[in-house]
Amino acid sequence: MNTKFSKLSFTIAVLSAMIAGASVASPTIVSLGDATATSVRDSFVADNAIDKNKNTHWEADAPGATWTAKFSSCQRVDDLVLNWYGTNKYTYSVQLSKDNGATWTTVVNNTSGKGNENKQNVTDQPANAIKIVGDSDSRLRIDELKINSLGSTNGCTSSGTSNSSNNQSNGTSNSSNGESSDTSNSSNGESSGTSNSSNGESSGNAQYPADVLDLSKWKITLPISLNSNSNKATEIKQPQLKTYSNSEYFRLNAAKNGVLLKAIAGGARTSTSTAYARSELREMQGDGTESAAWNCQNTDHGMYLEQTLLHSTTNKPEATIAQIHDSKNDLMMVKYFGPSFANGSTDIGKLEARFNNDTTKKLLDSTYKIGDPMTIDVAVTSSGNVNVTYKNLRSGVTSSTGTVKLTGIIGSCYFKAGVYIQACSKTDIYGNTNTVCANKDLSADKYETDPYAYAEIELRKITLR
Structure with a gap:
């Protein structure tokens, strides 16, 4: 055997391996x-x-x-x-x-x-x-x-330190195409979804929704389940609600002067008999742990809301954004109805007040545009009558339903606010079949195929009287 040749071959092989290894960097x-x-x-x-x-x-x-x-x-x-x-x-x-x-x-x-x-x-x-x-x-x-x-590597230059010519937004100013950023309104007067409250002030020190809204007499129902094998929605009551937020479904807006409530088509639901999910406040009483239950025919009571509908589902773009409920019935609902072929973010639809399980309907706004801030005042009298007063803070449209008699009441009443969507997906976000949704007699374009399709509302003020 040629020893010199063998050592030389071994040395070349080692060097080749070292060179090959050096040329391949670990990412x-x-x-x-x-x-x-x-x-x-x-x-x-x-x-x-x-x-x-x-x-x-x-x-x-x-x-x-x-x-x-x-x-x-x-x-x-x-x-x-x-x-x-x-x-x-x-x-x-x-x-x-x-x-x-x-x-x-x-x-x-x-x-x-x-x-x-x-x-x-x-x-x-x-x-x-x-x-x-x-x-x-x-x-x-x-x-x-x-x-x-x-x-x-040294293959870059440091030129062009400013934003490129497409005028990208940093999230605090409007982009060149007129779209709204997350902290200011766009030039055409549309709401960005985080517009300041009516006094223009920002609650900059707020950490939780309860720092902006008086939630002492409310609980929140969210479209998420603590058990992925269940369709049961999550409820948060007082005193936990004082320091509770959810980064997706119940959170402060960017200006910290409003609360965003989001419901999704494939979210967890309050019972197996409903197809739809909600992110909704329910009226409570006492220390906030006991459900409110007032006499619908012998109580003077009211609810006032300042809010903005920010987004709707694109299929079946319907959402309830204020309610009076009894033990069984929808006594009063303020509902948004979007157009066919909705995009969910800039649509023009209508707002209606519906009474006594939809038997009476009153138009509030025939040209409501998603992003328009609004006020809603619901007044119940001791004679069992209710009146809804509405104002669109962008367009100036105002309306009132006039006095409507509540009928067919079962049990006691309570207020609800937030967003309760009327769209569903056959499979929820946990991969379970929503059988109630699947069994609905809906055309194909009325189902949401994406379980994360959503509606969202910004609530800036809620008061009871």
């Missing part, structure tokens, strides 16, 4: 910051997509939005993983920049993704910024974005 996760978006719905801000918390997400207020973030340093981008919110399919493109957003290169073009771990491979290239661009028909909602790098 690392890129550190991201300075996240912005051209469209933000409510408190679902751009930073939520990179906060490493899957209980939060960024959500655009309209289709065609873009989301942008910068890297802490120039990186050799290898691939990226998008975790999408809900079960919708999203159509999007990905662009990278190596000059902090002055110019962009499309690396993923017009692709679709849904759910978790939507991975896209990218040709190894330097970048210090990324942009996710939604299709004109796709309203993006990102739980988390993760970008893998093969290491830092």
Whole structure:
């Protein structure tokens, strides 16, 4: 055996392995910051997509939005993983920049993704910024974005430190296409969904919904279940309600001067006999642990609301936003009815007051536009009559139902406020079949296929008298 040759062969093999190993870097996760978006719905801000918390997400207020973030340093981008919110399919493109957003290169073009771990491979290239661009028909909602790098590089420049020419919003000013940000109203007078209360003040120190609203005589029912094998909605009463919030369904708005209540088509329900979910306040009495029960025919009582309907479901866009209920009947409901082929965010529909299980109907507003702030005053007299007074704070429309007699009363009465949707999905968010929904005699376009399809209301004031 030629010893020199054997040693030389071994040395070459070791060096080759070392060289090969040196050329393949282990991917690392890129550190991201300075996240912005051209469209933000409510408190679902751009930073939520990179906060490493899957209980939060960024959500655009309209289709065609873009989301942008910068890297802490120039990186050799290898691939990226998008975790999408809900079960919708999203159509999007990905662009990278190596000059902090002055110019962009499309690396993923017009692709679709849904759910978790939507991975896209990218040709190894330097970048210090990324942009996710939604299709004109796709309203993006990102739980988390993760970008893998093969290491830092010197292939970037520091030019273009300002936002790019599409005038992206940082979540505190309006975008160039007139869409509203999460903390200011758009130029056409539409509500952004987090508009200031009537006195224009912000409750900047508020931490919980009960810091903004007097909830001492209320409990909240939410469309989530503590047991995934059950359809039973969650209830929060006093004293827990004083310091309770839910990041998705019951939370402060961005200005901290209102409370957002959200119900979803596939949410948990109050009983097995109902198809619909709610995020709704129910009147209580005493220390807030006992259900209110007043005599519907011998009590002077009232409820006043300042609120804004922010969103509706797109299929069967109907929602109840104020109620008087007895032990069995819907004695009074203020309901929103959206148009056919609703988009859920800018529709013009109508508001009606309905009495005595829908036997009497009174039109409140024939041109209610989602995002319009309103006041609703419900007055019950000791003679068993009720009157609903309404005002649209944007359009100036005012109306009153006049006196309506409550009939067919069973038991005692109580008020309800919030949002109770009239749309459902056959499968709930826990993967269970909603048999009541499935058995409804509805046309195909009346069911929501996405269990996370939602309606949402912003409540700025609620008082009882």
